[in-house]
Amino acid sequence: MRSAIIRVMTGCMVAGVAPAAAQERTTQAGVYTTAQATRGQDTFAAICQGCHTPASHATAAFTNAWRDKPLVALFRFLSEAMPKSEPGSLTPDEYAQVLAYLLKLNGMPAGDQELPADTAVLQSIRFEPKK
Numbered sequence: 001m002r003s004a005i006i007r008v009m010t011g012c013m014v015a016g017v018a019p020a021a022a023q024e025r026t027t028q029a030g031v032y033t034t035a036q037a038t039r040g041q042d043t044f045a046a047i048c049q050g051c052h053t054p055a056s057h058a059t060a061a062f063t064n065a066w067r068d069k070p071l072v073a074l075f076r077f078l079s080e081a082m083p084k085s086e087p088g089s090l091t092p093d094e095y096a097q098v099l100a101y102l103l104k105l106n107g108m109p110a111g112d113q114e115l116p117a118d119t120a121v122l123q124s125i126r127f128e129p130k131k
């Protein structure tokens with residue numbers, strides 16, 4: 001009895017860390033929280049909105065530009081190029097918040113874990129627009 005339980009637990013742990021499963025994660029899996037996107041919306045309104053409307057990031061051109069790319073590509077673009085007037089001036093957490101807001105604008109679902117400002121994790125999440 002006891003060894004059966006141990007076997008089951010070991011099986012779960014192995015499945016949990018399988019790299020194949022991690023690579024399959026997409027932006028449809030709930031990769032940010034609603035609270036994080038709300039903070040991102042405030043940051044966007046304060047810093048980005050002078051040059052962009054939120055709607056400008058929820059177009060077919062936007063989703064086609066990032067489709068199937070790892071989320072780290074968009075994170076890097078924002079961190080290195082935006083705001084255009086002062087690139088790199090936000091903290092990594094603020095860029096992650098704004099990124100969460102952009103995902104929300106594109107109809108991607110929220111989940112129960114925040115999107116981390118961690119390039120290794122962002123590398124493992126694929127940008128998948130809603131169908």
Ligand code: HEC
Nearest residue numbers: 044047048050051052056057062078081082083084085098
């Ligand atoms: C001073 C004006 C300005 C500010 C402020 C600014 N941007 Fe931009 N942004 C631009 C311009 C101009 C482009 C066109 C591409 C380029 O020139 O690099 C652009 C391009 C983009 C793009 C890619 C094209 C698109 O529409 O999807 C994204 C995403 C973006 N900006 C997000 C942001 C975010 C997020 C912020 C706030 C942190 C921000 N921008 C602040 C001027 C600005």
